[in-house]
Amino acid sequence: MRSARIAASAAALGVLVYPLAAARAASASPSPAASTTLVSQCESFGPWGVYAKAVTIRSKASTNSTALGVLYRSHRFTVHKTKGNWRYITDRSTGVKGWVSAKYVHREIEDCR
Structure with missing residues (x-):
């Protein structure tokens, strides 16, 4: 019974977390212009x-x-x-x-x- 609850909780958590992780991964790749701006700011x-x-x-x-x-x-x-x-x-x-x-x-x- 306890293992069934753990499995159900893990599945529910996966359903909630996966869309957030996918959205972060998609927005994590910066455009070339954004990375150039960041480098010039960091060199000061x-x-x-x-x-x-x-x-x-x-x-x-x-x-x-x-x-x-x-x-x-x-x-x-x-x-x-x-x-x-x-x-x-x-x-x-x-x-x-x-x-x-x-x-x-x-x-x-x-x-x-």
């Missing part, structure tokens, strides 16, 4: 950010070079160029220009959902 990058609490700004792209200042997480900065694992930046909060390790700075990607 946000501002640069700092992974650590603070990063040392250096005169050359080397840990042995002179420290010029400190780039804090709250500071805004502009990246001008990249050399290996280093980025040449301008700290817009203090005006200091120099090199920071690329390990500690990143470019945020805008959420495209």
